[in-house]
Structures are given as structure tokens and as C-alpha cells.
Amino acid sequence: MNIATLRTVSSDNLRDAILSHLAYSFGKTPEAAHLEDWRMALSYAVRDRMVEAWFDATRRTYDAGAKRVYYLSMEFLIGRLLEDGIVNLRLVDQARAALTELGLDYHTVLENEPDAALGNGGLGRLAACFLESLSTLGVPAMGYGIRYEHGLFRQSFADGRQMEAPETWLLQRHAWEFERPETRYTIGFGGEVRDEAGRMVWTPDEQVCAEAFDTPIAGWKGRWVNTLRLWSAQSVRPFDLDSFNRGDFEGAAQPEALARTISRVLYPDDTTEQGKKLRLKQEFFFTAAALRDILRRFDSEYNDVALLPSKVAIQLNDTHPAIAGPELVRLLHDERGLPFEEAQKIAQGCLNYTNHTLLPEALESWNEGIFGQLLPRHIQIVDRIDDAHAKANPSRGFSMRANHQVRMGELSFVMANRVNGVSALHTGLMKETVFKELHRLHPERIVNETNGVTPRRWLLSCNPRLSGLVSETIGSGWIDDLESLSDLEPHVDDAGWRDLFAAAKRSNKSELAAWMSDTHGLRVDPAAMFDVQIKRMHEYKRQHLNILEAIAHWQEIKDAPNAEWTPRVKIFAGKAAPGYVFAKDIIRLINDVSSVLNADAETCDKLQVIFLPNYNVTLAERLIPAADLSEQISTAGKEASGTGNMKFAMNGAPTIGTLDGANVEIRERVGAENFFLFGMTAEEVVARREVEGHAAKAIEADPRLARALEAIRSGMFSPDEPDRYRHIVENLSGHDYFLVSSDFTDYWRAQREVDRAYADAASWTRMAALNTARSGWFSSDRTIRGYMADIWDAKGLI
Numbered sequence: 001m002n003i004a005t006l007r008t009v010s011s012d013n014l015r016d017a018i019l020s021h022l023a024y025s026f027g028k029t030p031e032a033a034h035l036e037d038w039r040m041a042l043s044y045a046v047r048d049r050m051v052e053a054w055f056d057a058t059r060r061t062y063d064a065g066a067k068r069v070y071y072l073s074m075e076f077l078i079g080r081l082l083e084d085g086i087v088n089l090r091l092v093d094q095a096r097a098a099l100t101e102l103g104l105d106y107h108t109v110l111e112n113e114p115d116a117a118l119g120n121g122g123l124g125r126l127a128a129c130f131l132e133s134l135s136t137l138g139v140p141a142m143g144y145g146i147r148y149e150h151g152l153f154r155q156s157f158a159d160g161r162q163m164e165a166p167e168t169w170l171l172q173r174h175a176w177e178f179e180r181p182e183t184r185y186t187i188g189f190g191g192e193v194r195d196e197a198g199r200m201v202w203t204p205d206e207q208v209c210a211e212a213f214d215t216p217i218a219g220w221k222g223r224w225v226n227t228l229r230l231w232s233a234q235s236v237r238p239f240d241l242d243s244f245n246r247g248d249f250e251g252a253a254q255p256e257a258l259a260r261t262i263s264r265v266l267y268p269d270d271t272t273e274q275g276k277k278l279r280l281k282q283e284f285f286f287t288a289a290a291l292r293d294i295l296r297r298f299d300s301e302y303n304d305v306a307l308l309p310s311k312v313a314i315q316l317n318d319t320h321p322a323i324a325g326p327e328l329v330r331l332l333h334d335e336r337g338l339p340f341e342e343a344q345k346i347a348q349g350c351l352n353y354t355n356h357t358l359l360p361e362a363l364e365s366w367n368e369g370i371f372g373q374l375l376p377r378h379i380q381i382v383d384r385i386d387d388a389h390a391k392a393n394p395s396r397g398f399s400m401r402a403n404h405q406v407r408m409g410e411l412s413f414v415m416a417n418r419v420n421g422v423s424a425l426h427t428g429l430m431k432e433t434v435f436k437e438l439h440r441l442h443p444e445r446i447v448n449e450t451n452g453v454t455p456r457r458w459l460l461s462c463n464p465r466l467s468g469l470v471s472e473t474i475g476s477g478w479i480d481d482l483e484s485l486s487d488l489e490p491h492v493d494d495a496g497w498r499d500l501f502a503a504a505k506r507s508n509k510s511e512l513a514a515w516m517s518d519t520h521g522l523r524v525d526p527a528a529m530f531d532v533q534i535k536r537m538h539e540y541k542r543q544h545l546n547i548l549e550a551i552a553h554w555q556e557i558k559d560a561p562n563a564e565w566t567p568r569v570k571i572f573a574g575k576a577a578p579g580y581v582f583a584k585d586i587i588r589l590i591n592d593v594s595s596v597l598n599a600d601a602e603t604c605d606k607l608q609v610i611f612l613p614n615y616n617v618t619l620a621e622r623l624i625p626a627a628d629l630s631e632q633i634s635t636a637g638k639e640a641s642g643t644g645n646m647k648f649a650m651n652g653a654p655t656i657g658t659l660d661g662a663n664v665e666i667r668e669r670v671g672a673e674n675f676f677l678f679g680m681t682a683e684e685v686v687a688r689r690e691v692e693g694h695a696a697k698a699i700e701a702d703p704r705l706a707r708a709l710e711a712i713r714s715g716m717f718s719p720d721e722p723d724r725y726r727h728i729v730e731n732l733s734g735h736d737y738f739l740v741s742s743d744f745t746d747y748w749r750a751q752r753e754v755d756r757a758y759a760d761a762a763s764w765t766r767m768a769a770l771n772t773a774r775s776g777w778f779s780s781d782r783t784i785r786g787y788m789a790d791i792w793d794a795k796g797l798i
């Protein structure tokens with residue numbers, strides 16, 4: 001196929017390309033093809049159309065001698081890629097027509113794609129949105145991560161309890177990746193370090209091979225395509241023939257099995273580390289492979305390593321790749337012979353670190369025994385970096401090596417050119433808390449880059465009804481210039497236009513209701529308010545505050561069933577880390593409450609509670625366009641930014657929320673009158689914790705709260721095991737670290753305000769539309785432009 005045919009894709013040649021792949025890539029006739037074969041053939045046909053721009057991007061980057069950006073992330077929550085590719089290459093009409101001609105339904109084919117959940121939640125999804133924006137902006141960039149065989153576990157419920165099954169996305173062939181057997185690096189662990197005439201030589205005693213798999217990531221209009229390079233672990237010595245010949249078949253396969261363990265599973269816990277040694281191995285594995293790859297590419301273009309900081313910017317997504325600091329120093333000093341100080345300076349010039357959390361239990365640190373055993377040379381380098389920093393900053397009162405731990409936050413900070421937080425509030429708190437001292441010593445280093453989400457996935461493709469209306473109203477320039485959504489503002493006062501906006505939402509809700517009925521046998525009234533809280537299950541995110549309010553609301557409805565109630569369906573979704581008992585108990589509580597409320601004939605047309613299993617990107621894409629209300633109710637000071645909050649606002653769902661993370665900036669932008677604020681501020685939270693008996697006082701002051709807690713305590717939702725949730729009630733009446741009880745009363749007030757506002761359909765729609773019109777700033781394009789200017793000093797080439 002020549003370049004001219006690639007450039008103009010008609011449905012005819014897309015159809016021919018599908019048939020051709022079906023035959024020549026998959027060896028199937030149309031008669032024998034399963035749905036999966038058709039989906040694969042379509043994916044290959046779409047992928048083919050990215051390849052030319054992909055080569056082109058590489059060529060232009062070399063020609064321009066441009067600075068490259070490398071995004072190192074332990075997680076990429078990419079979800080499905082087929083629709084993303086079709087939308088970004090603007091092949092929707094052609095793909096639809098081609099499939100129709102082949103007797104296939106477009107949506108059925110798209111639905112066949114497994115959801116690639118190579119991440120836990122917000123952090124991994126951010127990385128995926130960033131890759132798409134980097135391509136949209138034409139920045140020469142590459143994502144580096146791990147090609148996990150098993151992504152985040154699949155969640156189901158049994159008796160309301162979370163069940164975990166392995167995610168098997170790779171049981172099917174991954175349509176988007178190119179295996180690169182020629183791009184392999186040997187990564188070592190353990191062993192010993194010897195001083196050979198002043199030169200430190202590390203001889204690892206264990207080695208694995210990192211093999212690259214590349215996924216092309218096309219930006220909007222397919223004008224630029226970058227690469228997501230994921231490393232798969234393999235044995236350097238795949239097979240032990242001697243053992244095999246002795247009849248020891250298991251022993252013969254063991255090296256391969258052991259090595260592959262490293263890329264076997266994603267750790268399903270985004271706040272605390274577990275499987276410590278393996279996790280540290282994973283971190284070093286992908287970081288070391290990425291650095292080797294980066295240096296190889298650099299060496300192919302330049303022969304002066306001093307140029308590295310002007311040609312390479314490396315972003316560390318949280319501390320998971322923090323070992324990049326000592327490893328880059330090791331490569332430059334031990335292996336290339338640069339003086340230590342110079343090696344460190346060059347490394348620092350390239351590295352930047354994004355902090356994602358202030359939760360103390362989530363700040364990574366490694367036991368020095370484990371660290372030193374796996375990375376004996378790196379621990380020496382960490383100490384040398386730490387000593388040098390202490391010497392240069394005599395007033396310093398901390399160490400990277402306190403209490404027999406290696407502290408990755410401090411290490412990342414000291415080794416970084418820039419350190420960033422992910423919302424204005426979080427960055428401010430970072431300066432005052434976790435990095436207070438480092439900020440005093442390096443006041444220029446911390447910058448803020450408030451998160452964003454890609455509008456191609458989170459509005460254009462997930463919400464065709466609303467995005468269609470937006471384009472009809474203001475043209476399609478908003479797709480890569482999201483701030484122009486503000487052109488919608490004059491229309492919110494036009495009753496006719498508001499009806500169109502409301503009709504899009506109503507249709508989205510009907511579609512969701514039909515899907516819930518088909519797939520989960522749930523019946524909901526699409527006219528009710530859809531009140532949605534979807535995110536990882538965590539105490540700080542306070543799903544238990546939401547369910548407590550539901551119980552109290554239900555009790556009030558039962559007191560006066562004939563009063564005027566605004567009908568609501570509360571929808572939850574989210575996974576709990578398998579070892580996080582409290583979060584799993586909250587899931588079960590919500591499911592138990594759901595059973596009781598939904599079975600109550602007197603109230604179920606006014607209030608229903610639903611918990612949908614297996615939250616992932618695909619489910620988010622289904623739920624967000626159909627949401628009326630966005631629940632963002634974390635304890636103030638705990639959510640670094642949130643990105644779910646932005647997706648909802650963009651899709652016309654006003655927020656009920658605290659002044660936490662990016663909620664603060666969402667409220668500033670959409671207007672206080674279009675946001676349901678409640679709860680204590682981050683400062684008030686700190687003060688409230690000091691109040692003796694704060695929870696008991698809050699309960700005593702609010703009979704509704706007392707009654708809801710009593711219902712749980714009495715076993716009303718768990719009659720077969722009345723004590724099941726006693727510990728939750730005790731927590732909320734006692735320690736209540738996350739201040740659920742203290743924030744309840746104000747949450748209740750805000751919820752009733754929501755009820756009243758929703759009952760006035762015209763003004764509600766106006767509010768919802770203003771959320772869309774004023775959410776343009778939350779595009780990840782804006783975030784990436786911020787990183788380019790403030791952190792990377794990189795430019796787009798389109």
C-alpha cells in the first residue's frame with residue numbers, strides 16, 4: 001500500500017484492510033471468524049494507519065535534534081485502545097460503515113476488547129492521559145513501564161463481599177503491541193561490589209532480561225504518534241538443557257519461571273507496599289531497562305554526555321522509579337568513568353519527580369537490609385548522595401537513611417531538577433508538611449502542575465451525545481483547545497439549547513439503565529437523580545460517609561413516605577486492595593444496605609443503592625456521561641488532586657465535595673454557585689482532630705447521624721450476623737481519624753440542597769451545562785503544556 005492510499009482512508013479500503021488482516025494476519029475466512037478475530041483485524045487495520053505518522057515522528061525528532069521526554073511510571077491504566085485509535089484518527093464513520101457492510105455491529109466489536117488495567121487508579125490513569133496529550137501536542141516522548149501479565153484483579157461480589165480473580169488480559173493477543181526481541185537488556189540484582197583500584201565494580205548474582213514491547217499512542221488527528229514501551233521479564237538463560245536431559249523437567253523450566261515472576265503481577269495496592277522484595281525488584285527492573293534504553297538512544301545521536309540534561313527530561317511518576325537517581329549516577333560514574341559529582345549533576349539535570357500523596361503510610365521507604373541485598377552498589381551511592389547533601393546543607397535535620405530505612409521521597413527530591421505536586425492545595429501542603437525542610441533548602445524546586453484528563457477519551461468518545469451537541473454549537477475546535485468550551489456559556493440561558501443538553505443526559509441515563517438491566521438485572525428509573533461515587537475504596541475517600549447519608553435519608557423517607565422526595569439512585573463502584581480489611585468491609589456494608597433499601601417497596605422508588613462490580617476505565621466511560629451528581633467527599637487534605645472529579649465536571653455533573661485536591665480549583669472555575677460545598681477545610685481537619693471526643697460530640701449533636709449509626713450497630717443490614725459492622729460504628733464513634741462523623745451534618749445539609757436544586761430542572765441543567773462550559777482548564781493538554789514550560793523545557797514539533 002502506498003502512502004497516498006494510507007492518507008485517505010475510505011470505508012472501502014478500511015473494509016478491505018480488515019478482510020486482508022483477517023486472512024493474512026489471522027488465517028481466517030469471514031465465515032470462520034469469531035468476534036475476537038474481527039476485532040483483532042479491525043485493530044490491526046487501525047494500527048496500520050498509525051505507523052506512518054509513527055515513523056515520521058521519529059524521523060522529525062532526530063532531524064530537529066529535539067529534547068525528548070521520558071515518562072517513567074509503574075502503572076499505565078490505559079483501558080481499551082481501539083475506540084481511542086479510531087476516534088483520534090477520525091475513522092469513526094468509516095469504521096462503522098465498513099463493519100456494517102461486513103454484517104457486524106460497531107459497538108459489539110468495540111465491546112469485545114479487553115480492558116488493559118495495568119494500574120490501580122488515578123496515578124496510572126494520569127499516566128495514560130499524559131501519553132495521549134504528549135502525542136496530541138507533538139512532544140517527542142516515550143512512556144516506560146512494565147508489561148504485567150496480570151493487571152489489576154477482576155472484582156466480583158459473593159454475599160456482598162469482594163472476590164478477587166486474576167485479570168487475564170493477555171490470554172488474548174494484545175492487538176496494539178509490537179514485540180521487540182532485538183531490544184533487550186540484562187538487569188542484575190544482588191551480588192557484591194568490589195573496589196578495583198578506586199573503581200567500584202558491581203557483580204550481580206542474579207540476572208534477568210528485559211524485553212521491550214511497544215504500543216503506538218496516537219494523538220488527536222493522528223498527527224503525531226509516540227511509543228509506550230513496556231518491559232517484560234525473561235530469563236537470560238531460558239531453559240536448562242542439562243536438567244532437562246537428566247529428566248528434571250521442572251528444574252529445567254525454573255529459571256524462566258523465576259525471571260518471569262518480575263513482570264507477572266501488578267501490585268493491587270496503591271498506598272502501601274507489599275511483597276516487598278519483589279516490588280523493589282520490579283521498580284529497579286523497569287527503571288534500569290528504561291535508563292539503558294535512554295542512554296543507548298542518546299549515544300546514537302550525541303557523543304558528549306554533558307549534553308544529556310539538554311536532550312533528555314525524565315519524569316518519575318511518584319517514587320516508584322526513584323532508583324533512577326542512583327542508577328543513572330552508577331551508569332555515568334562507575335560504568336562511564338565520570339567524576340561522581342559530575343555524574344550526579346548530570347543525573348539531577350535530567351530527573352524530575354511528581355509527588356502524589358501526603359499519606360504517611362504511602363511514602364515509600366525500604367528496609368536497608370532488603371535494599372542493600374538487592375542493590376548493594378546503589379545503597380552506597382544513596383549514602384554518598386545523602387552525605388554530600390548533608391555537607392552542603394549543614395542546617396539539615398533529616399537523612400535519607402533514618403531508622404535503617406532508605407527513604408525514597410527524600411532521595412527523589414534531592415536527585416530532582418523539579419519536584420511537582422498535582423493540585424494547588426496539594427503542592428502547598430507538600431511545602432508545609434512532607435518536604436518542609438527540603439523546600440526551605442531548595443525553595444525553587446517545587447512547582448505545581450494541576451492534573452488534567454484527556455478530552456478525547458473523557459468527553460469526545462465516551463459521551464457522543466454531549467460532544468455532538470458541543471460541536472454543533474461551537475464547532476469542533478474544543479477537542480484540542482478545551483478552554484474554548486467557554487463559548488458554550490451564552491447558550492446556557494437559551495431554554496431550547498438547555499433542552500438539548502438535558503436530552504443528551506437523559507439518553508445517556510437511559511442507556512446506562514438498560515445496560516444495568518441487561519448485564520446485572522438491576523432496574524432503575526432513569527428519571528431519578530444518578531448520584532455517583534466511583535473510585536478506589538479507601539477510608540480517606542469516605543465511601544462510608546456516603547452510605548451513612550443514604551441510611552439516614554432512607555430513615556427519613558420511611559418517616560414520611562408521602563412527602564415530596566427527589567428520587568435518587570446512588571451508584572458506587574470501586575475496588576479495595578485485597579489486604580485492606582476495612583475498605584472491604586465498607587464494600588460489604590454498602591452491598592448489605594443496598595439489599596435492604598432496594599427491597600423496601602415503600603421507599604425504593606425514592607432511593608436506591610447500587611454497587612457495580614469491577615470498576616475500571618471502561619465502566620467509568622459508561623457511568624460518567626450518565627451521572628447527575630459527582631461525589632468527591634474525601635477528608636480535606638488527603639486527596640492529592642483527583643481526576644475523576646474533572647471527568648464528571650466535563651460531562652455536566654456538578655460536584656458535591658470538600659475543599660480537597662483539585663476540587664478547590666474546579667469550584668473556582670465552575671463557580672461556587674454551581675458546586676455543592678460542604679465539610680471542614682484541611683486546616684479545620686487538623687484542628688478538629690485535637691478536639692477531645694470529636695466523633696462522640698458530632699453524634700450527640702446530630703440525631704440523624706446517631707440513628708443511622710444505631711441502625712448499622714443493631715444489625716439491621718446484617719440480621720444473620722448483627723455484629724458484622726460493629727467495628728465500623730466503633731471507629732466512627734471513637735477514633736474517626738477521617739472525620740466522617742464530624743463532617744456528616746454538613747454533608748447532609750448539602751445533600752438536601754442538591755435535592756432542592758435538582759427538583760428545578762431548568763436551573764439544574766443550567767448548572768450542569770456551566771460545569772461543562774467551564775471545565776476547559778482540566779484538559780491534560782494544559783497540564784502537559786505546564787510540564788513542558790516549567791519542568792522539561794521541551795517543545796512540541798507540530
Ligand SMILES: *Cc1c(COP(=O)(O)O)cnc(C)c1O
Nearest residue numbers: 121122535616617620642643644
Ligand atoms: C479517573 C479514574 C480514576 C481516578 O479517580 P479518582 O476519583 O480521582 O480517584 C480511578 N480509576 C479509574 C478507572 C479512572 O478512570
